Amino acid sequence: MLRNTFRSKRAISISVWLIVGLCLVHGSSAADRVRIGYTSPTPNHAVLWVADVGGFLKKNGLEVEILYMPGNISLPSLLAGEIQFAQMTGALMSPARLQGADPVMLVSVQDYLDDRFVVRPNIKTPEELKGKKIGISRFGAASHMRVLNLLPRFGLSEKDVTFLQIGDTPARVVALLGNSVDASSFSPPDHLAATQAGMKILFNMRDLNIAYQGTGLVTTQKFVARNRDIARRFVKSYVEAIHAIRTNPTLSKSALAKYRKTNDEKKLEEAYQTIREIVRPKPYPSPEGFKTIFKDVSDRIPAARTANPKEFMDTSLLEELDRSGYIDGLYR
Numbered sequence: 001m002l003r004n005t006f007r008s009k010r011a012i013s014i015s016v017w018l019i020v021g022l023c024l025v026h027g028s029s030a031a032d033r034v035r036i037g038y039t040s041p042t043p044n045h046a047v048l049w050v051a052d053v054g055g056f057l058k059k060n061g062l063e064v065e066i067l068y069m070p071g072n073i074s075l076p077s078l079l080a081g082e083i084q085f086a087q088m089t090g091a092l093m094s095p096a097r098l099q100g101a102d103p104v105m106l107v108s109v110q111d112y113l114d115d116r117f118v119v120r121p122n123i124k125t126p127e128e129l130k131g132k133k134i135g136i137s138r139f140g141a142a143s144h145m146r147v148l149n150l151l152p153r154f155g156l157s158e159k160d161v162t163f164l165q166i167g168d169t170p171a172r173v174v175a176l177l178g179n180s181v182d183a184s185s186f187s188p189p190d191h192l193a194a195t196q197a198g199m200k201i202l203f204n205m206r207d208l209n210i211a212y213q214g215t216g217l218v219t220t221q222k223f224v225a226r227n228r229d230i231a232r233r234f235v236k237s238y239v240e241a242i243h244a245i246r247t248n249p250t251l252s253k254s255a256l257a258k259y260r261k262t263n264d265e266k267k268l269e270e271a272y273q274t275i276r277e278i279v280r281p282k283p284y285p286s287p288e289g290f291k292t293i294f295k296d297v298s299d300r301i302p303a304a305r306t307a308n309p310k311e312f313m314d315t316s317l318l319e320e321l322d323r324s325g326y327i328d329g330l331y332r
Contacts (some may be wrong), residue, residue, distance in 0.1 A: 036085040039068035042187040051241035060233040070142040090213025091145040093239040098163035102221040109216030111286035113205035116191035119183040128152035135166040135181035149296035189270035213289030285313040
């Protein structure tokens with residue numbers, strides 16, 4: 001009788017520990033839910049898309065809601081905590097940082113300007129932009145800020161041109177062809193729709209060799225301080241997605257097809273080559289790229305004159321992966 005009672009108790013004890021163990025395993029494997037916004041459907045946002053389609057976010061224990069949010073929405077949403085991460089340019093996040101907010105860039109996707117500035121055929125030189133209408137997606141978006149920051153290089157200011165909010169790339173192409181605007185800036189390969197219809201490239205911004213902190217992975221210092229492990233896994237997902245872009249065109253094009261909503265092989269190849277040329281295995285943000293932005297906004301925001309680029313980035317998580325040999329190991 002005693003033996004049967006002992007066996008019964010022992011069986012119950014084992015069952016309890018098995019249930020507890022299963023609960024612990026289940027709890028530890030539950031994905032952390034976060035939200036991220038991206039500001040444009042251009043190829044320089046494809047690292048996020050490949051991280052999604054390639055399963056790298058899920059692999060690193062992240063359940064991510066990906067939202068298309070124009071720049072004038074994504075930054076306020078990030079600072080308000082409505083999203084935890086955002087893909088945006090240094091030019092978009094810097095003014096907020098210069099004025100006391102705490103956005104920081106963890107990973108850089110693009111560190112040189114590479115837009116094509118497309119104009120109507122009658123415009124021959126940048127100086128002839130004076131008095132002209134320039135189409136942008138929205139005020140504060142990349143299509144606005146990049147041109148705004150370049151005008152002084154040609155002896156012009158924002159007072160010399162008229163910026164018109166037109167919308168996304170297709171809308172700006174239509175406006176250009178219809179003579180509603182005289183010029184617009186396009187990320188490659190989106191400029192091809194305009195040039196193939198008779199418009200011309202006034203200049204390729206990449207030829208200007210301007211260090212410029214473009215698209216990157218941005219969060220807030222507050223979020224990193226409270227959720228460092230989540231931020232670490234997000235950075236790891238980006239490093240793995242960059243490796244996939246550099247080595248797996250099939251996966252990369254699948255992600256581009258999903259988020260750019262096209263199955264046109266030529267367009268997918270053009271978009272893939274664009275992002276592959278941009279990404280680097282070790283995607284550190286660019287201090288020189290931030291300095292360019294500071295210089296360009298210093299007249300409007302005096303704090304930019306003494307700003308330290310290192311305060312606008314947090315490379316500690318990327319450095320951890322780099323020092324461990326993980327990034328190098330991906331390419332062996």
